[in-house]
Amino acid sequence: MTKDLDRRRIEPELLDILPADDPRAIGSRRDLVWINALMFQSAIMSGLLKANVRKTPTRILELGSGDGAFMLSVARRFARSWTDVDLVLLDQVNLISDKRRADFAALGWRVETVTDDVFDWIAKPGAGAYDVVSANLFLHHFSDADLKVLFAALRSLAPVFLATEPSRNASALRMCSLLRVIGANEVTMHDAAASVRAGFAGNELSSLWPSDSSQQCVERRIGPFTHAFSVIPKEALPRCTTPLS
Numbered sequence: 001m002t003k004d005l006d007r008r009r010i011e012p013e014l015l016d017i018l019p020a021d022d023p024r025a026i027g028s029r030r031d032l033v034w035i036n037a038l039m040f041q042s043a044i045m046s047g048l049l050k051a052n053v054r055k056t057p058t059r060i061l062e063l064g065s066g067d068g069a070f071m072l073s074v075a076r077r078f079a080r081s082w083t084d085v086d087l088v089l090l091d092q093v094n095l096i097s098d099k100r101r102a103d104f105a106a107l108g109w110r111v112e113t114v115t116d117d118v119f120d121w122i123a124k125p126g127a128g129a130y131d132v133v134s135a136n137l138f139l140h141h142f143s144d145a146d147l148k149v150l151f152a153a154l155r156s157l158a159p160v161f162l163a164t165e166p167s168r169n170a171s172a173l174r175m176c177s178l179l180r181v182i183g184a185n186e187v188t189m190h191d192a193a194a195s196v197r198a199g200f201a202g203n204e205l206s207s208l209w210p211s212d213s214s215q216q217c218v219e220r221r222i223g224p225f226t227h228a229f230s231v232i233p234k235e236a237l238p239r240c241t242t243p244l245s
């Protein structure tokens with residue numbers, strides 16, 4: 001890892017600052033669909049779900065769900081097996097369209113949206129109970145101190161927590177400059193590089209999960225761009241250590 005990438009560097013992402021209806025933000029959310037595809041994020045998250053969730057989940061919470069496109073692509077991979085799911089999509093901006101809800105409904109997934117800052121939300125009572133909590137390209141927005149607070153709250157929400165985040169490494173950072181090839185706009189170009197610099201390596205996320213938890217953490221890089229983090233019940237470890245194909 002180059003020295004520049006030795007430590008996480010967190011800087012504001014433009015997509016979080018721009019109004020949701022700003023054409024640059026709309027363009028960048030479109031780019032995000034391509035970026036998730038190039039990173040194989042949906043396939044990786046589906047692999048983590050298959051490996052770590054023993055029974056069909058009935059309640060899933062996704063943190064930082066954006067416009068729901070990512071979770072829909074995951075849901076489609078479970079179209080035949082998970083057909084009766086309550087999905088809670090939490091984001092600070094409500095971007096879930098009626099069309100998106102209908103696409104989930106066609107799979108048997110009922111969508112509820114929560115529009116709130118995640119830290120305000122976890123501080124309130126009544127967060128509910130889930131079979132799985134997941135996050136894609138979300139945790140890297142936050143400092144280690146904030147992640148500790150978040151993880152302390154998440155441990156009691158669900159037995160399983162899964163996250164697919166940017167891997168902080170030199171080749172991922174180099175690839176960001178090539179995103180112009182897919183026509184990425186200025187917002188995406190900025191945020192992609194910022195995300196890699198704020199991404200994760202080694203066991204950084206595991207070290208922030210509460211040590212007295214009855215769960216355990218498995219964390220690793222998958223492919224050139226993704227840092228995967230799984231938190232599972234302790235007795236489930238043997239399944240979880242099986243490498244994903």
Ligand SMILES: C[S@@+](CC[C@H](N)C(=O)[O-])C[C@H]1O[C@@H](n2cnc3c(N)ncnc32)[C@H](O)[C@@H]1O
Pocket residue numbers: 016032033036063064065066067069070090091092093116117118119135136137138141
């Ligand atoms: C990079 S986008 C990823 C969106 C989606 N997971 C995907 O893969 O397409 C990060 C999302 O996190 C949301 N977000 C950032 N900070 C947040 C916070 N403090 N509370 C709730 N949502 C937040 C943003 O609004 C944005 O939709």
